Amino acid sequence: MTMIVQSEVKKRTSSGVHQKLLAFASLIIMLVFFSLASSNFLQTSNIIGILQATSVNGVLAVGVTLVIITGGIDLSVGTLMTFTAVIAGVVLTYLGMPLLFGIVAAIGAGAFCGFISGTLVARMKVPPFIATLGMMLILKGTSLVISGTKPIYFNNTPGFSQISTGSLIGQVFPFLPIPNGVLILFVVATVVAFILNRTALGRYTFALGSNEEAARLSGVDTDFWKICVYSLSGGICGVAGLIIASRLNSAQPALGLGYELDAIAAVVIGGTSLAGGRGSILGTIIGAFIMSVLLNGLRIMSVAQEWQTIVTGLIIILAVYADMVRRQRT
Amino acid sequence: MITRRSILAALSAVAILSAGGVAHAQDKVYIPLISKGFQHQFWQAVKAGADKAATEFKVEVTFEGPDNETQVDKQIDMLSAALAKSPQAIGFAALDTQAATPLLKQAQDAKIPVIAFDSGVDSDIPLTTATTDNVAAAALAADKMAELIGGKGKVALVVHDQTSRTGIDRRDGFVNRMKEKHPDIEIVDIQYGGGDQLQSTEIAKAILAANSDLKGFFGANEGSAIGVVNAVRETGAKGVTVIGYDSGAAQKQAIKDGVMAGAITQNPVGIGYETVKAAVMAIKGEELPKTIDTGFFWYDKTNMDSPEISAVLYD
Known part of the structure; x- marks a missing residue:
């Protein structure tokens, strides 16, 4: 049975390669198009702007990819991100503890909330859509309560803004001032891709999405692994919370609603199936970049904002349609 | 087969983009306004005022703002893209001043005058603020x-x-x-x-x-x-x-x-108009007051049709 699961995984990952190529080609074409359309597009400060704009959504999308591969959905990622940012604010600014505690608290709080969502879904059999919708609202309210409905600033923790806006790469290569937030995105993506493709947790993530019943019958503790996936995803939201709080030098308690849809859109553009059992981190990263390159390019071209929204919607539908057509033929 | 379809998808993407695209006139003075909102009628009235001033002073103005007033990071992304276009001046209504400070410093270093509007920017970088008390x-x-x-x-x-x-x-x-x-x-x-x-x-x-x-x-x-x-x-x-x-x-x-x-x-129309006007004055190097009070009015059944009031009301 394990062998069947494994071969199924292999089949599914190889079929994802073409989708990634398709998405990647679209991304390249977009870059070429915008470079030709405006000379302001391909300058270092703008490219860095795009990278920075992708870092938060990219990390959230990586987290939600895991949940979507299990056949679930997580609507709470946006407000969970905000909640972890507020927790970091409480620990660092209100309690005045050292930076490391803030980082651990944010990621820990994220993982804990993910654990609760996972338990609701796996053990109490609440549908993921409902469980995480509830969590989304609970976390939004809790963030407002804890913060006293005011932004919490990190002025007393000087190193905090470096988490996202500093540049370790820039220190080594002065001509590449890539912000740390982007570095964190790639580190998170690499680690999660490794977990997904090389570890038991990754194998069971795919198994849960493709045939949960088969996995259970073959002796896999599906509930346990599902809770693990939600917890990991929650911890990743904690990382996103740190990046956004560091970038804004503040925890904005009212922010976050709607960010889950951006993350889910990036995942879907990247070829991960909402039905579960199929998907990749590389695809999700490409999907997140397609969204931010598109938006930035349209802004650089001074396209009116109402049209930016329409074009973004069309691209999402087009990307998913192209994927469906391809899969029906193969 | 895959290649053919990718090309097809890409071509349609390009077609959509070019349809929505507007060539950016580089020779005109360009002033982007980054607001706190967009689709709300109030912001559309600010935009109308800005557009009016743009026609009057023969400058190019774009107007953008996040979907709601909580999206601080999205506003920062908009400001970042606006700065990448090397504008001659910029109008900005900050959702959170501190979050925007690094980019505002960048504008200051590049000698791009910043004009604050509506709730303004809580720093000394903007030359003036066009606002309601x-x-x-x-x-x-x-x-x-x-x-x-x-x-x-x-x-x-x-x-x-x-x-x-x-x-x-x-x-x-x-x-x-x-x-x-x-x-x-x-x-x-x-x-x-x-x-x-x-x-x-x-x-x-x-x-x-x-x-x-x-x-x-x-x-x-x-x-x-x-x-x-x-x-x-x-x-x-x-x-x-x-x-x-x-x-x-x-x-x-x-x-x-x-x-x-x-x-x-x-007076939202006035806010938009005064912002662009102040930006034009700043580009010319003219003196600006610390704040530009765009005013507020009480209106009811008795005075809403008077010329003074109906001019500042929007539909």
């Missing part, structure tokens, strides 16, 4: 409320949000004036509806249900005010004096119908 405007609403309900009774507020500058200023301006000047008026409830009409309606209905003897109701922005009006209409509550904020077709109609006693209006 929201505290004074809400205090005027409180005075009018006291006058209309005879100086005593229960009053409630529906406010758009508790974190933004305008939300805080209007709430505090109203509440503090009541405490100072009208001690017999009791504020029984303050709720927040995100400026969303439906949400504000539900909130206002709940407040009306809980306080059958409510005398006055203040809605602190367009969406909140319409929510209050809807609630009074739906519940058929009698004897409640409603005061709104800003304008819009629905609010104007409510005043004509007598459901709403009157409202405070800012």
Whole structure:
């Protein structure tokens, strides 16, 4: 049975390669198009702007990819991100503890909330859509309560803004001032891709999405692994919370609603199936970049904002349609 | 086969993009305005004022803002893209000044003058701020409320949000004036509806249900005010004096119908116009005052058709 699961995984990952190529080609074409359309597009400060704009959504999308591969959905990622940012604010600014505690608290709080969502879904059999919708609202309210409905600033923790806006790469290569937030995105993506493709947790993530019943019958503790996936995803939201709080030098308690849809859109553009059992981190990263390159390019071209929204919607539908057509033929 | 389809998809993407695309005229003076919102009628009126000034001074203006006033990071992305276009000046209404400070410094270093508008930018980088004094405007609403309900009774507020500058200023301006000047008026409830009409309606209905003897109701922005009006209409509550904020077709109609006693209006068209005008003056190196007060007015059935008021109301 394990062998069947494994071969199924292999089949599914190889079929994802073409989708990634398709998405990647679209991304390249977009870059070429915008470079030709405006000379302001391909300058270092703008490219860095795009990278920075992708870092938060990219990390959230990586987290939600895991949940979507299990056949679930997580609507709470946006407000969970905000909640972890507020927790970091409480620990660092209100309690005045050292930076490391803030980082651990944010990621820990994220993982804990993910654990609760996972338990609701796996053990109490609440549908993921409902469980995480509830969590989304609970976390939004809790963030407002804890913060006293005011932004919490990190002025007393000087190193905090470096988490996202500093540049370790820039220190080594002065001509590449890539912000740390982007570095964190790639580190998170690499680690999660490794977990997904090389570890038991990754194998069971795919198994849960493709045939949960088969996995259970073959002796896999599906509930346990599902809770693990939600917890990991929650911890990743904690990382996103740190990046956004560091970038804004503040925890904005009212922010976050709607960010889950951006993350889910990036995942879907990247070829991960909402039905579960199929998907990749590389695809999700490409999907997140397609969204931010598109938006930035349209802004650089001074396209009116109402049209930016329409074009973004069309691209999402087009990307998913192209994927469906391809899969029906193969 | 894969290649053919990728090309197809890519081509259609390019086609869509070029259809929506507008060539950017590089030779004209370019001034982007990054606002706090976009689709709300108030912001569209600011945009109209900016467009008017753009035609008058022969400059190119773009107007962008996030979907709602919580999306601080999205606004930063917009500001970042606007700066990448090397504009001659920039208009900015900060959702959170601190979050925007690195980019504003970048603008300062590049010698791009920054003109703040609406709630402004809480730093010394902007040359001037074109704005409404929201505290004074809400205090005027409180005075009018006291006058209309005879100086005593229960009053409630529906406010758009508790974190933004305008939300805080209007709430505090109203509440503090009541405490100072009208001690017999009791504020029984303050709720927040995100400026969303439906949400504000539900909130206002709940407040009306809980306080059958409510005398006055203040809605602190367009969406909140319409929510209050809807609630009074739906519940058929009698004897409640409603005061709104800003304008819009629905609010104007409510005043004509007598459901709403009157409202405070800012001068959004003036805000947009003065912002662009100040930017043009800054580019020319002219002196600017520290703030440009764009003003506010009380309007009701008696004066809303007067030329002075109807010029600042929008549909």
